[in-house]
Amino acid sequence: MGFGVFMHRSDSRYEDVPAVRYQFPRQYLSRVEACVGDWIVYLEPSKVPETRGYFAVAQVDRIVPDPTRSDMFNALVVPQSYLDFGTTVPFNDDDGPVERGLLNEYGRLSGRAQSAVRALSPEDFARITGRGLASDDAVLPRNDATEGPGMNDPVAPFLFDDDRSALRELTSRTVRDRNFRRVVLRAYADRCAITGLRLINGGGRAEAEAAHIRPVEHGGLDIISNGIALSGTVHWMFDRGLIGLSDDMKIEVSRQVNDPGTVGSLINSTGHLLGPARPSDRPHPAFLAWHREHCFKH
Numbered sequence: 587m588g589f590g591v592f593m594h595r596s597d598s599r600y601e602d603v604p605a606v607r608y609q610f611p612r613q614y615l616s617r618v619e620a621c622v623g624d625w626i627v628y629l630e631p632s633k634v635p636e637t638r639g640y641f642a643v644a645q646v647d648r649i650v651p652d653p654t655r656s657d658m659f660n661a662l663v664v665p666q667s668y669l670d671f672g673t674t675v676p677f678n679d680d681d682g683p684v685e686r687g688l689l690n691e692y693g694r695l696s697g698r699a700q701s702a703v704r705a706l707s708p709e710d711f712a713r714i715t716g717r718g719l720a721s722d723d724a725v726l727p728r729n730d731a732t733e734g735p736g737m738n739d740p741v742a743p744f745l746f747d748d749d750r751s752a753l754r755e756l757t758s759r760t761v762r763d764r765n766f767r768r769v770v771l772r773a774y775a776d777r778c779a780i781t782g783l784r785l786i787n788g789g790g791r792a793e794a795e796a797a798h799i800r801p802v803e804h805g806g807l808d809i810i811s812n813g814i815a816l817s818g819t820v821h822w823m824f825d826r827g828l829i830g831l832s833d834d835m836k837i838e839v840s841r842q843v844n845d846p847g848t849v850g851s852l853i854n855s856t857g858h859l860l861g862p863a864r865p866s867d868r869p870h871p872a873f874l875a876w877h878r879e880h881c882f883k884h
């Protein structure tokens with residue numbers, strides 16, 4: 587087993603779903619096999635407009651032949667292991683490539699940087715994930731927030747040691763909730779997607795919360811397309827099925843709401859979700875369908 591880097595483009599010709607699978611040709615089979623059971627970091631190449639750099643981490647479960655193409659394989663991701671970085675990590679910093687293992691004996695960038703799949707040293711993995719999961723008080727919940735156990739605990743940096751015990755941070759619910767909040771609020775510009783309100787307190791913290799469309803305990807993922815930025819009251823109503831969304835992002839109010847007039851007044855004037863600018867960040871239809879079927883009170 588070993589750490590690795592998987593390149594993924596938002597405009598990829600491959601049928602990648604980073605949180606679920608990574609499609610790759612036979613030439614990379616041995617390299618991907620070396621990562622099975624371990625963690626990889628996703629990298630978007632610098633040639634992609636508005637590149638995200640190193641943007642996520644995930645654990646590789648197993649490799650299966652691609653059912654549609656005989657020359658391709660899929661690396662399946664361990665369910666719910668995928669996590670977008672709250673802070674995307676650029677390919678270069680002031681000291682050169684963040685992935686130091688790409689430098690040759692002369693301190694220059696080697697040809698390995700062009701490989702779509704490559705091994706990653708423990709030191710480089712620690713550096714990249716440490717920066718990607720770095721905490722920021724400005725995105726933590728308000729002091730009176732009750733988003734779950736541990737959400738108001740003192741912030742600790744992501745640590746890594748030789749025995750790899752710190753890898754438990756990647757599956758810590760506290761770390762993942764904080765990071766999910768950061769990613770979702772950034773995508774929605776700290777604005778409630780239902781009301782349109784963008785309220786920031788004196789400490790720079792947003793009033794909006796990060797809501798999972800399909801909850802983690804019911805198979806939901808910690809990815810932007812499974813999240814919506816919602817004000818506290820709206821979040822409460824959404825989780826209880828009093829507010830829902832159609833596939834075209836029209837906001838629906840349950841017939842079981844006891845004060846539809848007041849609830850209706852909370853909805854922004856468009857009547858539709860105020861979604862992220864980046865299409866891939868918007869709610870995925872599959873998660874919306876799950877919410878309508880299992881949560882929304884028709």
